[in-house]
Amino acid sequence: MAPIGGWMCCGRKAKLVDPLTESVCDEDGTYDYDLAVLGGGSGGLACAKEAINQGAKVAVLDFVTPSPQGTKWGLGGTCVNVGCIPKKLMHQAALLGEAIHEAVAYGWQVPSVDQVKINWSSLTEAVQNHIKSVNWVTRVDLREKKIEYINGLGSFKDPHTIIATLKNGSQKELTAKNIVIAVGGRPHYPDIPGAKEYCISSDDIFSLSNPPGKTLVVGAGYIGLECAGFLNSLGYSSTVLVRSVPLRGFDQQMAGMITSEMEEKGVKFHHRCIPVSVEKLETGQLRARWLNTETKEQGEDIFDTVLLATGRYALTEQLNLKAAGVNVLSENGKVVAETEQTNVPHIYAVGDVLEGRPELTPVAIHAGRLLARRMFGGASQLMDYDNVATTVFTPLEYGCVGLSEEQATQRYGADNLEVYHAFYKPTEFFIPQRNIRNCYLKAVALREAPQKILGLHFVGPVAGEVIQGFAAAVKCGITMEQLVNTVGIHPTVAEEFTRLNITKRSGKDPNPASCCS
Amino acid sequence: MNGVMLSQGLRSPMRHLAGLRRAKAISTSIVHNETIFVKNNDEFVNKVMNNDKPVIVNFHAEWCEPCKILTPKLKELIEPLNNLDLAVVDVEDNAELVHTFEVKAVPAVIAIRNGLIVDKFIGLVDADMINNLIDRMSGKKKDGA
Numbered sequence: 001m002a003p004i005g006g007w008m009c010c011g012r013k014a015k016l017v018d019p020l021t022e023s024v025c026d027e028d029g030t031y032d033y034d035l036a037v038l039g040g041g042s043g044g045l046a047c048a049k050e051a052i053n054q055g056a057k058v059a060v061l062d063f064v065t066p067s068p069q070g071t072k073w074g075l076g077g078t079c080v081n082v083g084c085i086p087k088k089l090m091h092q093a094a095l096l097g098e099a100i101h102e103a104v105a106y107g108w109q110v111p112s113v114d115q116v117k118i119n120w121s122s123l124t125e126a127v128q129n130h131i132k133s134v135n136w137v138t139r140v141d142l143r144e145k146k147i148e149y150i151n152g153l154g155s156f157k158d159p160h161t162i163i164a165t166l167k168n169g170s171q172k173e174l175t176a177k178n179i180v181i182a183v184g185g186r187p188h189y190p191d192i193p194g195a196k197e198y199c200i201s202s203d204d205i206f207s208l209s210n211p212p213g214k215t216l217v218v219g220a221g222y223i224g225l226e227c228a229g230f231l232n233s234l235g236y237s238s239t240v241l242v243r244s245v246p247l248r249g250f251d252q253q254m255a256g257m258i259t260s261e262m263e264e265k266g267v268k269f270h271h272r273c274i275p276v277s278v279e280k281l282e283t284g285q286l287r288a289r290w291l292n293t294e295t296k297e298q299g300e301d302i303f304d305t306v307l308l309a310t311g312r313y314a315l316t317e318q319l320n321l322k323a324a325g326v327n328v329l330s331e332n333g334k335v336v337a338e339t340e341q342t343n344v345p346h347i348y349a350v351g352d353v354l355e356g357r358p359e360l361t362p363v364a365i366h367a368g369r370l371l372a373r374r375m376f377g378g379a380s381q382l383m384d385y386d387n388v389a390t391t392v393f394t395p396l397e398y399g400c401v402g403l404s405e406e407q408a409t410q411r412y413g414a415d416n417l418e419v420y421h422a423f424y425k426p427t428e429f430f431i432p433q434r435n436i437r438n439c440y441l442k443a444v445a446l447r448e449a450p451q452k453i454l455g456l457h458f459v460g461p462v463a464g465e466v467i468q469g470f471a472a473a474v475k476c477g478i479t480m481e482q483l484v485n486t487v488g489i490h491p492t493v494a495e496e497f498t499r500l501n502i503t504k505r506s507g508k509d510p511n512p513a514s515c516c517s
Numbered sequence: 518m519n520g521v522m523l524s525q526g527l528r529s530p531m532r533h534l535a536g537l538r539r540a541k542a543i544s545t546s547i548v549h550n551e552t553i554f555v556k557n558n559d560e561f562v563n564k565v566m567n568n569d570k571p572v573i574v575n576f577h578a579e580w581c582e583p584c585k586i587l588t589p590k591l592k593e594l595i596e597p598l599n600n601l602d603l604a605v606v607d608v609e610d611n612a613e614l615v616h617t618f619e620v621k622a623v624p625a626v627i628a629i630r631n632g633l634i635v636d637k638f639i640g641l642v643d644a645d646m647i648n649n650l651i652d653r654m655s656g657k658k659k660d661g662a
Contacts, residue, residue: 132580136608143616 041077043351213304
């Protein structure tokens with residue numbers, strides 16, 4: 001039997017230590033692998049698995065450098081370990097907590113409902129157990145598909161040679177005919193005193209050993225808002241520092257609905273504020289100081305946890321791209337590659353590491369698969385990055401597909417657009433008297449008949465589920481005429497899209513009179 | 518030979534046999550009836566494949582809730598038995614065994630006698646199935662019953 005985790009080469013033996021001789025990879029192209037993938041996350045694994053299907057010989061390198069707080073995780077990338085999966089589980093935990101209270105209004109006899117509390121250890125244990133099961137299944141899957149998995153940090157020695165540095169410091173070298181960079185990104189730490197020493201990031205929150213307590217979230221992108229959202233619902237008082245605007249890049253009217261809802265649930269927002277310092281007190285708590293960039297006022301407060309969510313950066317620096325001849329990095333350090341191909345023809349990039357593409361798991365997976373088919377299957381289909389639907393999983397969710405109202409206005413001009421909108425009241429909200437003030441949706445369309453739809457936006461429960469089907473419709477070029485002629489399913493929240501009939505331009509009141517008419 | 522002795526159902530041969538077994542156990546340094554926690558391939562070969570008793574091999578993971586129910590149950594049922602052993606294989610520590618036995622989900626239970634796989638089940642099955650398997654492997658039921 002081959003040694004566990006050992007080499008399975010059929011071409012040549014891989015070298016264990018960087019030799020003094022030049023890389024023995026000659027012009028006729030006898031490489032160790034047809035494809036080496038740097039990064040075992042959503043994009044990398046999808047590409048590797050499709051390549052194996054196409055008959056290629058594949059190796060995947062994956063390595064997690066511990067976070068400043070020392071957190072590490074297994075195979076599967078950001079989504080599985082410190083992204084989508086644990087996020088959605090904690091979001092669900094938060095929603096269930098709210099549901100317990102709503103249940104009382106429906107007649108459930110919940111004993112001591114006011115004393116219902118979350119046990120943070122139980123929650124993180126359940127979440128981490130699930131993640132570990134996914135790590136394991138991923139590893140078993142790779143072994144079964146005969147994809148070589150190397151737990152090492154990859155960097156280029158030359159355009160076809162990669163050095164993998166393992167945890168114990170030893171190095172392995174491998175050559176590959178094609179290489180895909182799918183290294184993703186990690187949280188960015190602002191350059192302020194106390195950031196790396198005392199603050200955590202999304203890398204740490206999902207396995208935090210102690211309950212987070214009173215938390216300051218620095219950053220109001222979707223990561224910051226989602227975290228502040230579930231922490232608040234779980235019972236941990238949350239404050240958010242917003243540097244410019246919440247959910248920058250998203251439709252701002254909808255972003256406003258989301259933050260209103262969070263405020264009404266008790267999350268505090270400090271707008272136009274940047275963090276200045278974080279210091280640790282004798283009690284073990286943290287004193288965070290911030291500056292309002294408009295009023296120049298300083299603010300501060302004591303917290304148990306400070307969670308930094310100030311953006312993510314691509315892990316391209318450690319790749320030594322210079323040795324590979326790859327020179328297409330943007331200012332942010334991301335790889336510029338329109339069709340996932342860099343300036344070096346056999347070196348590609350996929351996933352969060354790409355410049356100007358949505359940083360989403362399904363985007364990376366789909367692009368990775370199509371790329372592998374182009375590399376080894378003779379296919380020519382390119383990834384379509386337009387009209388990719390997404391959802392922000394704040395307690396009241398925001399789902400959207402297509403252009404924001406701002407983007408559409410910029411591209412076509414307000415005169416050429418028609419925006420249909422409405423507030424709505426989910427049936428289930430009445431009995432527990434849930435807040436309906438922020439239940440809102442809109443369709444941004446071209447003004448000229450048949451009014452092709454450019455963007456759909458929805459704030460409400462299960463927004464992700466609501467928007468998914470409409471994403472397929474938008475891909476088919478759905479028009480307002482088709483939408484309003486679609487019969488809704490009743491009673492749902494998704495049917496509100498089929499009931500849209502009031503335009504912003506008309507100035508009419510978009511609040512609902514009653515349902516069923 | 519065990520089967521013959523058992524089927525005669527006589528008490529003294531049984532005690533004699535038990536005595537022999539104990540002595541034999543000491544000489545081969547296998548602790549009588551304690552669960553075998555497999556740490557590596559060699560241990561598996563020595564204590565499972567080369568075991569003259571049948572062995573129930575339980576593939577287990579700490580992060581797996583059903584495993585936390587099944588493994589203690591198997592211990593409870595098998596440790597008192599003289600003629601059946603239990604081996605627990607942690608899937609995180611024994612990647613090769615996982616691959617060899619094509620374990621794709623946990624918990625997985627494989628019954629081995631004389632180095633051959635005689636039964637296998639995946640997932641947390643009900644008490645009847647477990648008891649049935651144990652009875653068959655420990656000779657209380659005829660094979661194929």
